[in-house]
Amino acid sequence: MLIPKQILNLKMAKTTEISQWMTSQMRLDSGFGMALRWMTFTLLFLPGLVFAQKGKVLSAYSYEQAFYESHDCRELAKAIEAIEMALTHEQSSVWAKTWYYRGNIYFDVYISQDDECHGLSIEALDISYESYLKSMEYDEKERYVKEIEPKISVIANLYLQRGAKYFNVKNYEAALADFEKTIEVSRHFEKTDSIALYNAALSAEKLGNDSKSALYYEGLIDIGYNDPRIYHFLSEANLRMGDTTKSFQAITAGRKVYPNNPDLIIDELNYYLQKNETEKALKNLDDAISEMPSNAQLHYARGTLLDKMGDLERAKTAYEISLKLDPDHFGANYNLGALYFNKGVEQVGFANDFDESHNKEFKAAEQKALEYFKESLPYLEKANELDPHDRATMISLKNLYSRLGDNQGYKRISELLDN
Template sequence: MKRTTILFVLLFAVSCAFAQKGKVTSALSYKESGKLDKAVEAIEETIDASNPKTESSVTWPRTWEVRGEIYQAVFQSKDENYKKLSADPLTVAYDSYMKALQLDDKDRFSKSVKIKLTLLIGDLTNQAVAAFNEETYEKAMKSFEQIMAIEQLPVYKADDPNAVDTVIIFNAGLAAYNAQKYDKAIEYYKEAAKYKYNGAKTYSLIANSYFQKKDTVGALQVLQDGLKEYSDNGILLVEVINVYLNANKIDAAMKYLDIAIAQDPKNASYFFAQGTLYDKLQKPEEAAASYLKAIEYKEDYFDAYYNLGALYYNKGVKQVDVANLVPSNQPEKYEVEKDKADVEFKKAIPYMEKAHEINPTDKFTLESLKTLYYRLKMLDKHAEIIEKMKSIQ
């Protein structure tokens, strides 16, 4: 009697197992016939943890493989009603395929799951691109991350263990940056940089991520690392120079600026930057020479003309201070010192006038010219400037 009972229990258990696996087949049939709502309902029944009869199907790799297929079909469906069956069908598909591989200890399903994962990469890529274009950057990042995880699977790398999808890694960084996930952006960009993807630009993007984190030290280190790989890259050089300028480390900025000029000796912007550095170092002669070089390579360089005019204007102001220190009982000496100031003011005028010619509405230039003309008793031009200033207010 006991043996009969045991046999009956075993037969019952086997029949339940077949019944649950039969539901997996039914779910797949619904999917193949386009009845995705019924397919989802059937496959979810097979993994219902509250149902003790589902034990065999829950631990069967094929259950999860079919579940992945069904949710991929939900993503691909053009029917809006079917699309509502899952908020994130590709993630469900991804998790299902991963579960299938995890349960497949006898390696019976890995080949078929690999095929499904290859197809899933295509869907995830499409979803990531669409999400990026729609500015839902976290969703795009998640999709790129899932692609990377798939491509790192042993079953996927078996054919080419050294394969690296640098495009996906870089795009994951780009999505992370736009999602303001700067630590992740740095991680992915650095991985792409290891394979020299996108050259020096990737180092610039890593630095920008550090800047967003207010980590100037990290940004500077990355830029310097980038220059070791791409020593002739002007963008990285300029960014390093700007870091030192913002930190008021003039000598360090000048060092990298000299390198930049050596690499691109006709770059007007570099000479202009050099002029501003010499200005800060209170070396007016060197600053003037740099501004003139900038103008030589860019004839309509407003900022260079303005700074050159301001340089002589400021020298004149300083000389006025010297004249004002002359005792009142030495009028002749006062006139000598004052005349020295006027010499500097006269030097400023042609550069300020050229700056005004390039940008007629700049108020700082107009104010400077008004003061210069009045100082040098050029009253007709002074009146002319006043009228111009009225017309642009």
């Protein structure tokens, strides 16, 4: 039986349309199924990823615990590798726990007495400190703060100890860096480590960084550090920078706090001497001597000042007291010898002022000059003995031997001067 073409065509068309619809439906079903499967895979994958990240953190912790038991540096190396891997992932890199464990691991590296373990990281102390700070930054619930803060306090001391070691071997740059780190860590607790400040100032001074040393000395003064030397050191630092005003301000500030400190009195004295303010300088000397009556240098300085002021009798007394306290004081010996020598020269001048009609007065002045020259001799010879290379002393002795008619002494000194 022949099927009419029109009906066949209709059926074929219909069949084709249905087939196309079924195909499209199959595609939709297939796509929907894939979407479902993809979503299921994603949901399964994400927890797996988080679990893997947690696994790295926990592995790091486990390796660290294994290290505690075995003291095997390989366990510590594995802990480092695991914790660093955890930090490469976006999620675990912002976990407080990750950074806390990292701080602990590197802390263990630094404090280890085993060279192999200690050598796992040359920056272990810095990394440990920075990791603890990061942990507290991410620790919104403050789960680790109580454990971290005592360790940060220990880290401050470790920086201080390492800085001291560097300082003792004259690695002042490394010492300064560690002392400054101690200061930084201490400020985390809103405290100032006075020892670190002091050592930082000394290290900066050794490096010739006077601006930084002055900054740290000022910091010590601000916290009321009880040591008068700080004012002296600050004054010296400012003086080296050419700031005489700030230098003197440091001295006067120190004198207010420590009015009887002899070193600060002398600092103030030196300032007045440089400014040629002799009366103020003399008062400072008297204050200093009242505090240190057995200090030969102070009596010598007083004699020098009185000598400069023309008060020769009081100057002579001051020199004599200085030499009584310290017979080997070069300056006091030389100055007292020079004082007598100058008096002798003055008498020679007086003698030369007399004419022949005043022969008696001439002889008296000449004799007086000779007495002064003789008094000068033992002091200048002692000064030459104490410092045989001082040319001023040798020239004075040459002139003195000439006036005393000591040809041997004159020849000996002349030869020394020529050589």
